[in-house]
Amino acid sequence: MANLNALTEFIKSGNRSKATKLTQEALDAGEVPQGILDAMVVGMDVVGERFKCNEIFVPEMLIAARAMKEAMAILEPALVKTGYKPIATAVIGTVQGDLHDIGKNLVSMMWKGASFNVVDLGVNVPAEKFVAAIKEHNATLVGLSALLTTTMPAMQTVMDAIRAEDFVGVKVLIGGAPITQNYADQIGADAFAADAASAVDAARKLLAN
Amino acid sequence: MSTHYTSLAIDDPTKLVFGHAPNPFTLRRGMVLGGGLVYPEINFTLPPMLIEAGTMNKVCTEYRQMITGVLKRAAELESPGVLVEFETLPPMTEHPDWGMQIVNILLDAMEEAHAKDGLASALRMTPNDNREMVRPPQMRSGIYWEGMLELFDRSAAAGAELLSIESVGGKELHDDALTMGDMQGSIFGLSVLGARDMKFLWTHIVEIAKRHGVHAAGDTACGFGNTAMVLAEQKMIPRVFAAVVRAVTAVRSLVAYECGAVGPGKDCGYENPILKAITGFPMSMEGKCASCAHFSPMGNLAAACCDTWSNESIQNVKLLGGMAPTMSMEQLIYDCRLMNVALGEGPKEVLKLRDWFVASDDSLDPQAYILRPDCCVQLAQAIISKDTPYTAARHVGLTAIDILRQAHADKSLKLSDRELPWLDTMTDTIQEMPDDENVLAQQVIATTEPGRFLPAEYGLTS
């Protein structure tokens, strides 16, 4: 039996070489891919929690995320063979006219850590591009970021474009410094999250509904 | 033509004070920057709304309301003068006609306030740097570059007396360096890419200023140092990391003055006191009155060496006291009154107030500590002791780390346990970096995914 607890620990400490080695060993030993994935996600959840409690900084969290990313690259083919589908495919981007992306990148990273399949469209993304990406990737979760008061209205434009399609079960989560729950309600977004850590909880909650 | 500073304009920390700069200058309405008075510098921005052809009337109405409100209050409070900063939003630089509509509204209102109330004022024009609207950023040509130069040129012709920008050269790699806690990446972004872009950009801005008989004021490493500060404030990166980044930003911002800028350096450049020590030019600063835009750990200390005192930016929303920009104007004026009373009393009183500003913040955060006037002189000295931005950046980084280590050891600065190991990590990183910046540049080019930045836009060959 491969030691999946140790894998959790290596993800937590961001030890890339040991995390990848152990993932391979676990696969070779016939562990169920889903079980290996769960061990990694538990590790990332702890990392996210530590970050939330101000015990670690973002660079340390990113090191864990990198270890997970590399271990995932080894695990993925086996996972796919078992018919595994990620919990959700998410499309995320900063809306048109806006170039602020540090916050968005953190949300994207946290979602990946929660084993969502994340398609990051970058910055200055027009509404059509969001809609096209939702279609192309069958996304069920959309994340919109805006940091400028003058690009907040572009969120409305994206919402209108999404609602004009007959997507089933597509949930939209918005965020950024000037954004509030009120604003989310006003433009018909499904939820607002104030920071990257709560963006994971909010997304899980939305997807569960 | 560019100057390379090899000595300090202010080498005695007791001379690095608010209201006095060794190289003051006079604006058209008689305001002397760095000449014994601190002036308020007001900046304001739009509430949530779209900027497009169809909304420009509304946009103009907002700006008219904001400028009229702030100038009226400044006149009522008998401010000796006001600096108005117009920092554009992206569409206003992309469409210089829109930007100019607002410039004219501001200048007309300033003219009227002078005619009616005798209020002296001047306009600082800060087109925003749109060059990264395309990815990878195109730094030296293209519609964004053209639009920005056009707006500089036309606003200077119309009457803007100070030209500034928050330039972004090097930021496309620096953002990741910040979130990864990567000191080598930060130094590369600031002193190799950043400094090269600054030289190119500021040579153009200085030329425009000369053509119109106005002043090339200065830049700020906002997208670097303040991004770090905001991230540290949100507990995302260590404060000591942000403090060292701040010291290194001075190397990048200095290039504007080497190219011929004369101050005041832009408000959000918290590194400005270091530059005041080197150049002797007046500087704008912001602190507690800028929390309407972002938080900082040095609300009082930031005022220690300022020549204009700013609010960074505030949205036009209604508060109980009145509109937010007017409220902000009043706060700035009261802060300036206090500093100006001290200036009127004499050098001893100035020093006393300055030291109170410093003592109220310096022991609580490394980012504040590093900007104590004595530390600024030390950092300035480190910068001018080296020949190139890259060597200066590494040296000032190490100097900053030493200052923090020492301050922690003698208990004049409190650092938390989880911050401390970062001092050693940063030291090791800086010491292990190649001595030759070209070697580093080739390493970075080889290991960065293509499409992140264009080496040729920085005069680098791969």
Ligand code: B12
């Ligand atoms: C860093 C910064 C920049 C950097 C951006 C670097 C980058 N790659 O992103 C640079 C220098 C490039 C920049 C440029 C500009 N900026 Co700026 N910038 C900031 C600053 C200081 C911090 C933003 C930041 O990165 N915070 C750190 C991150 C981690 O926090 P965050 O973004 O809030 O994200 C968190 C949450 O909001 C949330 N979240 C974010 N996105 C999402 C998405 C989802 C789906 C969810 C669930 C959650 C979520 O989770 C994140 C992590 O916890 C803010 C100040 C502020 N108060 O926010 C100004 C600020 C936003 N900028 C401002 C301005 C004016 C500009 C410029 C126009 C300046 C100019 N004139 O040149 C340009 C505009 C460029 C453009 N077209 O977008 C103003 C906006 C004013 C207004 N009218 O709205 C601000 C408020 C500062 C100010 N002057 O008052 N800026």
